[in-house]
Amino acid sequence: MDDFTGAFSTAFFMIASLDSDLAGIVALSLRVSLTAVAIATIIGLPVGAALALFRFPGRKTMIVVVNGLMGMPPVVVGLIVYLLLSRAGPFGVLGLLFTPTAMIIAQVLLVAPIIAALTLQVVEDLWSEYSEQLRSLGAGPHQAIPTLLWDGRFTLLTAVLAGFGRASAEVGAVMIVGGNIDHVTRVMTTAIALEVSKGDLSLALGLGIVLIALSMSINAAAFVIKGAAQRHGNA
Amino acid sequence: MNGPMETNGKRILPLELRDVTFEAGGMRLIKNMTFTLGGAGKVFILGPNGAGKSLLLRLCHGLIKPASGQVTWHGGNPKHQQAMVFQRPVMLRRTVAANIAYALKLRGIDRKDRADIVSDVLRRTGLARLAEHPARVLSFGEQQRLALARAWALRPQVLFMDEPTASLDPAATHTLEELIAAIHAEGTKIVMTTHDMGQARRLADEVLFLHRGRLLEQAPAERFFDAPENDLAQAFMRGELLWWRRRKNPLDVPHPDPLDYRQGGVTP
Numbered sequence A: 001m002d003d004f005t006g007a008f009s010t011a012f013f014m015i016a017s018l019d020s021d022l023a024g025i026v027a028l029s030l031r032v033s034l035t036a037v038a039i040a041t042i043i044g045l046p047v048g049a050a051l052a053l054f055r056f057p058g059r060k061t062m063i064v065v066v067n068g069l070m071g072m073p074p075v076v077v078g079l080i081v082y083l084l085l086s087r088a089g090p091f092g093v094l095g096l097l098f099t100p101t102a103m104i105i106a107q108v109l110l111v112a113p114i115i116a117a118l119t120l121q122v123v124e125d126l127w128s129e130y131s132e133q134l135r136s137l138g139a140g141p142h143q144a145i146p147t148l149l150w151d152g153r154f155t156l157l158t159a160v161l162a163g164f165g166r167a168s169a170e171v172g173a174v175m176i177v178g179g180n181i182d183h184v185t186r187v188m189t190t191a192i193a194l195e196v197s198k199g200d201l202s203l204a205l206g207l208g209i210v211l212i213a214l215s216m217s218i219n220a221a222a223f224v225i226k227g228a229a230q231r232h233g234n235a
Numbered sequence B: 001m002n003g004p005m006e007t008n009g010k011r012i013l014p015l016e017l018r019d020v021t022f023e024a025g026g027m028r029l030i031k032n033m034t035f036t037l038g039g040a041g042k043v044f045i046l047g048p049n050g051a052g053k054s055l056l057l058r059l060c061h062g063l064i065k066p067a068s069g070q071v072t073w074h075g076g077n078p079k080h081q082q083a084m085v086f087q088r089p090v091m092l093r094r095t096v097a098a099n100i101a102y103a104l105k106l107r108g109i110d111r112k113d114r115a116d117i118v119s120d121v122l123r124r125t126g127l128a129r130l131a132e133h134p135a136r137v138l139s140f141g142e143q144q145r146l147a148l149a150r151a152w153a154l155r156p157q158v159l160f161m162d163e164p165t166a167s168l169d170p171a172a173t174h175t176l177e178e179l180i181a182a183i184h185a186e187g188t189k190i191v192m193t194t195h196d197m198g199q200a201r202r203l204a205d206e207v208l209f210l211h212r213g214r215l216l217e218q219a220p221a222e223r224f225f226d227a228p229e230n231d232l233a234q235a236f237m238r239g240e241l242l243w244w245r246r247r248k249n250p251l252d253v254p255h256p257d258p259l260d261y262r263q264g265g266v267t268p
């Protein structure tokens, strides 16, 4: 019990004093996940919109694949990226395994399907509501894409937040492709796993508190967005 | 000043429909329609529920394609010279002003001109004080007026309107009728539907009477309202024409079968 309270107070002290180990891990986590979410958004929005608006061969297959990827366990994604980037794999020459870049790639694969699938849904719904009006005003599906993305902005922002939540919370994929190397690829989740197994609870708890705060902020942001959306009559 | 922008470009009228049919769900919903809309007058498409009025407007406006027959505009670039106000207004998730500016942008109007046109039509439709409100929180009647403002801003040569005053209060209806008259006075051809016979009498110059997907009568408004030639049109004007087959005692059948009239033979 003493051990537990001690770990707690040390954890709070580490956060309050911006302990350099803890701060380094948090910074790397944020850099990896934010970059991954940004890239996943750049891929997911147009792919989702295109799947919603255009009819082309292979469209249905792609929708099934995107939805399937959405539920993929992170360790499996990690394994796939590992195989692709390992020395013997097709992209082995790039030497990316066990770098932050490898972790970003894995998280992009985890998050892009979520954003694409939600974009598909949002854009499809808006298009069925708007299509006659937009065509009457002279906009076909191509010109409609930016319009529909903008009008779906509140829901899409929530999707991006959900993606960030998934990216920053997962352990399996970054553990496999990053290798949890101190000061290189050690992020919050992998550090917690390691410290707990070592029995050193204070750093683990400190990181855990930061993760909880992060998750709370994501939900608070989603709440604020929902409120803003309702004020615009978007409910 | 007649507004910041005159209706422009080469005249696209007359509009000619030749033997136009439209089918959906295995049913022929518009049947062999042939007519020409020229001139400047306000055209009213009348007929009972389900007669095909909304479909006909969509066919003319090019939103749906006929199964056979031709819809022909006389010239110019018809796509850019017409606008439509739908039975249910569809507003983008932006402000009132942005909804109008968006339509202008699609027509290639310069950014600097857009603001002038937007404030002009908002002022003339009495929506100026709502300019910065999100369009979708407006009341239904206000959205209906905004839909008209957005269409008017385009200064179309032809403006299609599908029951623009349905579910408006009497004062709002009056205001909208004045707006329609003003738009018409600026040289825009009006083609609209309504179930308000008083409104049709007040505004119409020409009437197309539809029943079960057929055009039964095309006549100058005065003659039509004096004495329609067609029997069904007469029954319609007396308020006796139903879109389902009449029963002796309407209470026998609590819910009229909507398939009934499609199976029933067409009188004319």
Ligand SMILES: Nc1ncnc2c1ncn2[C@@H]1O[C@H](COP(=O)(O)OP(=O)(O)OP(=O)(O)O)[C@@H](O)[C@H]1O
Pocket: B024, B025, B029, B047, B048, B049, B050, B051, B052, B053, B054, B055, B056
């Ligand atoms: N896509 C469709 N598929 C099948 N039937 C349709 C379709 N669109 C319209 N209809 C049918 O065509 C008929 C004419 O519809 P339309 O909307 O043109 O009627 P309307 O004259 O505008 O009636 P109202 O006065 O009620 O607005 C209706 O019976 C309707 O159910």
Ligand SMILES: [Mg+2]
Pocket: B053, B054, B055, B087, B162
């Ligand atoms: Mg209708």
